[in-house]
Amino acid sequence: MLTIEELSVFCKKKGFVFPSTEIYGGMTGFFDYGPLGVELKNNLKSSWWKTFVSTREDVQGIDGTNISSGKIWEASGHLANFTDVLVQCKKCGKNQRADNLVEDVLKINVDGLNAEALSKIIQDNTIKCPECKGEFGEAKNFNLMFPVQLGAETTKDSTAFLRGETAQLIFANYKNIVDSGRVKLPFGIAQIGKAFRNEIAPRNFLFRQREFEQMELEFFVRPEDKKCPLLEKRQLELEFLFLSEKDQDAKQEHNKVKVSDLLAQGLLTEWHAYWLAESYLWFTELGVRKEHLRIRQHIKKELSHYSSATFDVEYKFAFGWKEIHGNANRGQFDLTQHQKFSGKSMEIFDEETKSKILPAVIEPSFGVDRAFLTLIADAYHDDKERGNIVLKLSPKIAPVQVGVFPLVNKLDEKTREVFNSLRKEFVCQFDRSGSIGRRYARADEIGIPFCVTVDFDTLNDHCVTVRDRDTTKQERVRIVDLKQYLTLRFGY
Helix, strand or coil: CCCHHHHHHHHHHCCCEEECCHHHCCCCCCEEECHHHHHHHHHHHHHHHHHHHHCCCCEEECCCCCEEEHHHHHHHCHHHHCEEEEEEECCCCCEEEHHHHHHHHHCCCCCCCCHHHHHHHHHHCCCCCCCCCCCECCCEEEECCEEEECCCCCCHHHEEEECCCCHHHHHHHHHHHHHHHCCCCCEEEEEEEEEECCCCCCECCCCECCEEEEEEEEEEECCCCCCCCCCCHHHHCCEEEEECHHHHHCCCCCEEEEHHHHHHCCCCCHHHHHHHHHHHHHHHHCCCCHHHEEEEECCHHHCCCCCCEEEEEEEEECCEEEEEEEEEEEECHHHHHHHHHHCCCCCEEECCCCEEECCEEEEEEEEHHHHHHHHHHHHEEEECCCCEEEECCCCCCCCCCEEEEECCHHHHHHHHHHHHHHCCCCCEEECCCCCHHHHHHHHHHCCCCEEEEECCCHHHHCEEEEEECCCCCEEEEEHHHHHHHHHHHHCC
16 A cells, blocks of 8 residues: 555655745745645635535635634633643653654554553553654643734733634624625524644644645534435435444444444434535545545543534545545534623524524534545555556546647647646646657646546547546547547536
């Protein structure tokens, strides 16, 4: 299996992702997206927005600020609870995230253990510093929020914070959206944007960063609603690998189940089931293989302070099964907290019950960077027969959709005509360097789904050769039909 280090090297070499400010030595946990990376990332976000916002009548979008009042984060519980456990080496002074340290050394799951429990495990197993083999001090909680000083004067109210998640800006704005958008329950509010966490030990390339991007949706429902009218056979019959809380307690492997099975066991509500299924399906519809995905139920001791039930969609990376999507039942926690701390009512009038109510919330939360990493990792194929890498990205999100090549340089003028006609509709790349075989290989490596080649016959029959990336099959297509042909192949 492709290691995360190999994937990082590949992404840099091909222009997907670069270490940020690398010429000055870089900064741990920060990455910049290159020419191909930004196209793929934008396509990924566009797909999410189209799926969960613009094609639905019951979801609206916002774009909140990156810096927000400390009062929001006090109300949300982040200033008190948004922590990881840190241990520091007594010899070299290096900090380590305690749970990752224990998991790396002992190969056990310690999700949800507090500082005292992790400290005991480290001492009982004589775990040493991986940097210098020194001893660790007592474990302690470390808050992940980034404080920001506003203005020149230092006062109690001059300290704000880079947001630790995008969700809180949705809760802070939700009454404005209700009043201005004339929305009715049930409804959702979505947002794509940056979040910031002062991670103790960022690692595994894009998986754990200090600056990253989220795609989050808060869906507001009546607290007493037990039925979800949107839940249909498509979601109920969805089958996937599932690791339950009981399986984790018994140290058993995941099993194959359906959404209907989880409902029958009473593990989640119908609204929660609907959004969990839709979130899982978004990944598979972008081409992620089902055998590399599973859903894991959070055990009670690892639940976030705001959640009564959380399910993660996990991907099987080379470094293990890891979360790429979180789906939480936040209940009324956030709106209750903001109502309490702001002194302003968060209740809204419900036309169905003819009364004021405080909605409950289901939250599907996606990491843009983790989704990006998943799609690259799953699409990466080392094709021994071809002798090159084939990046089998879905045509829906491929950073370059069509490669346009002259068979030889003498055909540049005609090829440019074809190229210019196509790039009004598709993201195209013109390539005239090297043999046609080498150009096909370069196109494969960056995930171009279709390559169009202009040859000498084109001058007479006005046709071009279209090559399919995944099958390498070639088809002769008339230039006048080329746009329609490609549109159909892309499934528009």
